[in-house]
Amino acid sequence: MNKRIIFAGLLLSVAGSVQAQDRQVVDTVANALDTQGLLTPAGHFEIEPSFSYSQNTSNRISILGYSVLPALVVGLIQAEDSDLATLTWGLAARYGLTNRIELEMRVPWVYRHDSYTFREPGGPEVTTSTFVSNGGGLGDIEGAIRYQFNLESVPFWIGGLRVKSDTGDSPFDQELNSDGIFSDPPTGSGAWAIEPSLTLIYPSDPAVLFGSAGYTWNLEADAGRDLDGDDRANDNVDLGDSFFLGMGMGFAVNNRLSFSLGVNHRTVFISRVNGRRASGAEVLQLDSLTTGFSLALTDRTSINMNLQAGLTEDAPDVQVNFGMPISF
Template structure:
């Protein structure tokens, strides 16, 4: 995986440096204002104005938990199970500090780069129900480090009439620790949590923005293509009966993701605005050595709410929260962003 990391970094630098600057008239004073929902009512350009640079500092907190009951054995009757019943409760916490830079090449074309630092912590409590155990077994593991660096391009197709359409193309590298590079114990559990996905991805997307006084309706559609890669996984896992099973994986094709979101933003005044939206993701089956191996399609739905306040002409603060609506979605996510605009 180390060779793939270097290739991803080289591709990232090449993409950022190989941009042709198109000639456009200089930005007016109105287009240099801080980009908020309220700005959409006064100017058709929704991206970073030409020559402006936005430094976006962000912090994200994600909490997720799951309860599982597993049975190692067989069923004699619908109400009689012979074997070992194990109940587990898993709590996952992820903290992400991000530094994002956006630059307006023209009034309708911008480039973006994001560098994340990730801290993850998992706490697992297990109890074997029919083994006579009176206490839970608790396993704690964490991990931190550089996440997967991203680069993106956004282009606004129309400027004079609504609805406004914005296309985007995002590339994610593999600079974070891969799940296949971190050490595991003899039962297949992580000894150190990964900070990246281990696979590069390309994400095209399209966003529609429709101003309807005094609100803004938006919709977006995206597709994440995870590029398959060869990995080296050769692990001997011992089950509860003491039998050893060898697991070997050579090629993994991580399931692609289809995403859709829609919502409404409302500008209370030129300084304050808020938004509410619904987001959906469908994660397709992953394949191991060309086979899905009983994988399932994941459905992630969440309800989001955000508030944006302009501290001054150059600085805003944005707070967003989302709650998971399905079992596979994160239970709760809180994000705080502080974009600061540097004008030419």
């Protein structure tokens, strides 16, 4: 069971929200419950408390002020420098409906500390000001279903469908101060999202190779305010959809410890307001290098750590994730 925990930890530590080692470990995992299933076994229940920290800085001449994600901001403020820190505590619950099907629900609590240093135009002199915005609350609750297509042959294929709600504080419901930024930062995106994905896992001595790809479709939402200056009381917002791709490999050090390396890419497309391109909106390229480890503490508990370092200007500078899945 320890090796099955390690195997799952490797996949989670590098693939992150999407869901290693030598052939001996893979075979042990496959035979753990007389099944080749890599998801939560049928009739088993798992909870995973988690914590993540994300830091993103920018020294652009101007950025958009409706912050939706640490790496995606939409709005209108003039800024010289921004320093965005996000802490997320989460609790996920997973249940194995069958050896092929896994159900999951995740509830996050988000705290944000945003610091902006910007210039105020006007007059022969330019005044530099700093504004700090912080606050926390319930984030966007997510539900997911995963299905393993094959149990006996390799490579293993796992399909997933994730649905993200809009339970967090919407950026469109939050009041802006005189500088055009939030006094109380939002904890959600303000829109529902649907994300299909596909993961490949290929054991190859002495490693396990894996890759994942998917598409995030953000549903349109009512802002409840005028965003583009056309005097409409309720603008329609379509946050940019995104495509993501990740790949890497994992290794088992022993029957309790494993580590992994990988790269992730996400392309975020143009956001639109009332069907037109939002002012200042652009395509974002988010690339990161990831490394992680998984340590089995007991037969039913492990600890996973994942570190992501941004490779492009739009990606978060650093993101650290910790999780402790406990199986019942």
